[in-house]
Amino acid sequence: MATMNMLQAIRDALDLKMADDDNVVIFGEDVGYFGGVFRATDGLQKKYGKNRVFDAPISELGIIGAAVGMGAYGLRPVPEIQFADYILPAYDQIASEAARLRYRSSGEFFAPITIRTPCGGGIYGGQTHSQSPEALFTHVAGLKVVMPSNPYDAKGLLISSIEDDDPVIFFEPKRIYNGPFDGHHDRPVVPWSKHPASEVPEGLYRVPIGKAAVALEGSELTILAYGTMVHVAIAAAQESGINAEVIDLRTLLPLDEETIVASVKKTGRCIVLHEATQTSGFGAELATIVQEHCFYHLEAPILRVAGYDTPYPHAQEWDYFPGPARVIDAMREILETA
Amino acid sequence: MEINYKSGFQVPEPSSRPGDTPNFSYLSLPSPLDSVRPDTSCKASEMRDLAYGLVRVLDDSGMAVGPWNPNVDAEFLVRGLRAMEKTRLFDERMMRAQRQGKTSIYVQCRGEEAVSCAHQMALEKGDMCFPTYRQQGLLIAQDFPIVDMMCQIFSNAKDKLGGRSLPFFYSERDYGFFSISGNLGTQFIQSVGWAMASAIKGDDRIASGWIGDGASAESDFHAAMVFASVYQPPAVLNVVNNQWAISSFHGISGGAEANFACRGHGFNIASLRVDGNDFLAVYAASSWAIERARKNLGPTLIEWVTYRAAAHSSSDDPSKYRPDNSFDLWPLGDPILRLKNHMIQLGIWSEEKHQALIDELTLEIKEAGKQAESFGTLGKGSKPSVSEMFNHVYKDMPAHLRRQRQKLGV
Ligand SMILES: Cc1ncc(C[n+]2csc(CCOP(=O)(O)OP(=O)(O)O)c2C)c(N)n1
Ligand SMILES: [Mg+2]
Numbered sequence: 168m169a170t171m172n173m174l175q176a177i178r179d180a181l182d183l184k185m186a187d188d189d190n191v192v193i194f195g196e197d198v199g200y201f202g203g204v205f206r207a208t209d210g211l212q213k214k215y216g217k218n219r220v221f222d223a224p225i226s227e228l229g230i231i232g233a234a235v236g237m238g239a240y241g242l243r244p245v246p247e248i249q250f251a252d253y254i255l256p257a258y259d260q261i262a263s264e265a266a267r268l269r270y271r272s273s274g275e276f277f278a279p280i281t282i283r284t285p286c287g288g289g290i291y292g293g294q295t296h297s298q299s300p301e302a303l304f305t306h307v308a309g310l311k312v313v314m315p316s317n318p319y320d321a322k323g324l325l326i327s328s329i330e331d332d333d334p335v336i337f338f339e340p341k342r343i344y345n346g347p348f349d350g351h352h353d354r355p356v357v358p359w360s361k362h363p364a365s366e367v368p369e370g371l372y373r374v375p376i377g378k379a380a381v382a383l384e385g386s387e388l389t390i391l392a393y394g395t396m397v398h399v400a401i402a403a404a405q406e407s408g409i410n411a412e413v414i415d416l417r418t419l420l421p422l423d424e425e426t427i428v429a430s431v432k433k434t435g436r437c438i439v440l441h442e443a444t445q446t447s448g449f450g451a452e453l454a455t456i457v458q459e460h461c462f463y464h465l466e467a468p469i470l471r472v473a474g475y476d477t478p479y480p481h482a483q484e485w486d487y488f489p490g491p492a493r494v495i496d497a498m499r500e501i502l503e504t505a
Numbered sequence: 506m507e508i509n510y511k512s513g514f515q516v517p518e519p520s521s522r523p524g525d526t527p528n529f530s531y532l533s534l535p536s537p538l539d540s541v542r543p544d545t546s547c548k549a550s551e552m553r554d555l556a557y558g559l560v561r562v563l564d565d566s567g568m569a570v571g572p573w574n575p576n577v578d579a580e581f582l583v584r585g586l587r588a589m590e591k592t593r594l595f596d597e598r599m600m601r602a603q604r605q606g607k608t609s610i611y612v613q614c615r616g617e618e619a620v621s622c623a624h625q626m627a628l629e630k631g632d633m634c635f636p637t638y639r640q641q642g643l644l645i646a647q648d649f650p651i652v653d654m655m656c657q658i659f660s661n662a663k664d665k666l667g668g669r670s671l672p673f674f675y676s677e678r679d680y681g682f683f684s685i686s687g688n689l690g691t692q693f694i695q696s697v698g699w700a701m702a703s704a705i706k707g708d709d710r711i712a713s714g715w716i717g718d719g720a721s722a723e724s725d726f727h728a729a730m731v732f733a734s735v736y737q738p739p740a741v742l743n744v745v746n747n748q749w750a751i752s753s754f755h756g757i758s759g760g761a762e763a764n765f766a767c768r769g770h771g772f773n774i775a776s777l778r779v780d781g782n783d784f785l786a787v788y789a790a791s792s793w794a795i796e797r798a799r800k801n802l803g804p805t806l807i808e809w810v811t812y813r814a815a816a817h818s819s820s821d822d823p824s825k826y827r828p829d830n831s832f833d834l835w836p837l838g839d840p841i842l843r844l845k846n847h848m849i850q851l852g853i854w855s856e857e858k859h860q861a862l863i864d865e866l867t868l869e870i871k872e873a874g875k876q877a878e879s880f881g882t883l884g885k886g887s888k889p890s891v892s893e894m895f896n897h898v899y900k901d902m903p904a905h906l907r908r909q910r911q912k913l914g915v
Contacts, residue, residue, distance in 0.1 A: 269899070271686065273669070
C-alpha cells in the first residue's frame with residue numbers, strides 16, 4: 168500500500184499500464200516533455216520514450232481522430248484532453264467515430280481509447296475550465312463514461328478503462344486531484360492522506376466499470392452523486408446529522424442500476440446531485456430510473472441539486488457551485504414530505 | 506451624391522450552369538513530357554512545382570510517355586482495364602437495383618475508376634486505406650467477392666454487417682479497407698493516426714487516406730495535414746477532386762482560388778497534382794508516394810483531378826445545377842476509354858477483346874446479382890435478424906441494452 172493523491176494514483180495507473188502493455192501510448196497537449204498541465208503524465212516520456220508519450224498539436228479533433236486510427240491499428244491510446252471544456256472540437260470523432268466504429272464494422276475495427284480529461288469546477292476557472300459535460304457523452308451509444316471520486320477508484324478504474332476494448336471517457340474532477348473537496352471553499356484544503364481511499368495498492372488492480380459504491384451508509388434518504396459531489400454529499404450528511412446514504416456512481420455509462428435501486432428502495436427518498444447544469448443533465452436520467460424501479464417505495468418526490476442552467480460563472484463560483492448548504496436544504500425539504 | 510460601394514463579399518460560381526456549354530478552360534493540360542519525376546527521397550521544398558502542374562503519362566495520341574511512365578507490362582494493363590470496367594458495370598447494375606427498390610441508396614464512381622483501381626494496384630497487402638463511399642474500386646481491383654458487396658448493399662441475411670450500416674459502407678479489414686463513415690472527412694485524420702501507429706511500431710505498412718474536394722473543407726482535413734506534417738508518418742493523403750461536392754462545385758470548398766495539392770505546401774508535405782483519369786499516371790504517382798511512405802521519407806498529399814460523371818448519389822439530379830453533357834466535354838476524358846485506346850495503340854487490345862471483356866464481366870455481375878438477391882433485398886426476402894440491431898454497440902452487451910432487447914422480444 169502507498170498513500171497517494173488522485174494525480175499520483177492516475178500517474179501510477181498510466182505508468183503500470185505503459186510497462187504492462189507496449190501498445191499503450193499517451194499523447195495530448197503538453198503531456199510529453201512537461202508531463203501535462205496538471206502533471207498527470209510527469210516523468211512518463213522520460214521513462215517510456217517519445218515514441219509512446221508525446222506532445223500533440225492543439226487540435227482536439229486531431230488528437231481523438233488520430234487515436235481512432237491508432238486504435239484501429241491495434242494500439243491502446245490514452246489521449247488527454249487538457250480540459251473537458253475543450254473536448255467539443257473532438258465531439259464528432261468521439262460520438263460519431265470512436266463510439267460507432269465497432270457497430271459500423273461488426274467489430275472488425277474498434278477504438279479501445281481512454282480519453283482522460285479534467286472536469287468540474289471549484290478552481291475559479293470560469294466558463295472554460297470548470298464545466299462538467301458528462302451528459303453529452305452518456306447520451307451516446309457505444310461510449311463508456313467514468314468519473315472516479317478518490318485515488319483508489321481513480322487508479323483501479325483507469326486501469327480497467329485502458330484495458331477495455333470500448334472507448335471510455337475518463338473524467339477527472341480536477342478540484343479533488345489534491346484533496347477530497349467537500350464544497351467548503353473557505354476552509355483549508357484537506358490532503359488526501361487524511362482520507363482512507365488514499366491507501367492505494369501498489370501494482371495493477373482493477374475497479375470494475377459499471378459498478379457503483381456505497382460511499383456512506385444511511386437509512387433516511389439516498390443521495391446519488393459522482394466525482395467531487397460525493398464528498399459534498401458526505402459533508403452535508405455529516406453536518407446536518409441526517410442519516411443519508413451516499414451512492415458514488417463511479418461509472419455513469421453503463422450505469423449500476425441495481426445499487427441505485429436497492430438503496431432507494433431501502434430509504435424511500437432520493438436526491439440526485441451533480442455539478443453540471445440541471446436541464447437535461449445526467450440527473451434527469453437518474454431520476455427516471457429511480458421512478459421506474461422505485462415508484463411504490465418513494466415517500467417523497469425525487470429532488471435534483473445541480474448547477475444552475477447558466478454558463479459556469481467566475482466571480483459567483485461559490486453561489487453557483489452546489490455545495491453542502493444546498494444539499495442540506497434539499498435533504499430537509501425531502502424529509503419534510505410525509 | 507450617392508456612392509455605390511462594391512460589396513467585397515463573393516460567392517464563387519462554377520464556369521457553367523444548366524443550359525450553358527460546359528466550360529473547362531480553367532483547367533490547363535500540360536503535356537506528360539513537361540512533368541518532372543523527382544526521386545522519392547526528394548525534399549518537399551524542392552518539388553513545389555508538382556502541386557501546380559499535372560502529372561500525366563498518356564499523351565493525346567494515347568501513348569505512354571514522359572518521366573512518370575511506369576512501364577508496366579501488358580498483363581498489368583489488362584488487369585487495370587478489367588478492374589475499372591468491372592467497377593463501372595458493377596455500379597451500373599447496383600444503380601438499376603436501387604431504381605428497382607432493392608436498396609435505399611447507391612453511389613457510383615463513374616468517371617473516377619482509375620483513381621481507386623490504379624491506386625490499389627500500387628498498394629501492398631497489409632496497407633490500410635481509409636476510403637470514402639466513392640472508392641469501391643479499391644475492393645474490386647483486388648477481386649473482392651462482389652456477391653458480398655451486393656449482400657451488404659441489399660441489407661439481406663448475408664450482409665456481413667448485419668444490416669446495421671448503410672449500403673456500400675463496406676468494412677473489409679483483410680482487404681485493407683477501413684470501415685466507411687458517413688461523416689465526411691473523419692477518416693482522413695484517422696488514416697494519419699493509423700500511420701502514426703505503424704511508425705511507432707516500426708512497421709513498414711502504410712496508410713492511405715481519402716477525402717473528396719468538398720469534404721476537404723472539413724477541419725479533419727486540416728488536422729490530418731498538421732499531424733502528418735508534425736509526425737511525418739507513412740501516409741498517402743488523397744484528395745479526389747471530382748470537381749463537385751453535391752451541387753456545390755470545388756470553388757465552394759476553396760478549390761478555385763487555389764488548388765488542393767498546394768495546400769500541402771503550408772505544411773511542407775510533398776504534394777502532387779495528378780491527372781486522375783490517366784490510369785498510368787495514377788499508378789505512377791501512387792507508387793511514388795507509397796514508396797516514399799514505406800521508406801519513411803514522409804507523407805504525400807495527392808490531388809487527383811477527375812470528374813464525377815454520374816449524379817452524386819441515387820437521390821441526386823445533377824441536371825439542376827450543371828450542364829447535362831459536362832462529362833462528355835471534360836478535358837481529361839474517360840479513364841476507361843483512355844486506357845483502352847492506349848492498349849489498342851500498343852497492339853495488345855482490340856474493340857473485340859473489349860466487348861468480350863464487357864460480356865464476361867456483365868455475366869459475372871449478373872450471376873453475382875442473382876445469387877445476392879436470392880438472399881434477399883432491402884425489405885424483401887430474408888433479412889438480418891432484428892436482434893442484430895443491438896449487437897456490436899459494445900464488445901459485451903451491457904445490462905441496459907439487454908433489457909431493451911428483451912423488451913422488444915428479440
Ligand atoms: C459532415 C458531413 N456533412 C455533410 C454531409 C452530407 N454530404 C454527403 S456527401 C456530400 C458531398 C461531398 O463531396 P466531396 O467531398 O467532394 O465527395 P464526392 O461526393 O464528390 O465524392 C455532402 C455534403 C455528410 N455526409 N457529412
Ligand atoms: Mg467531390
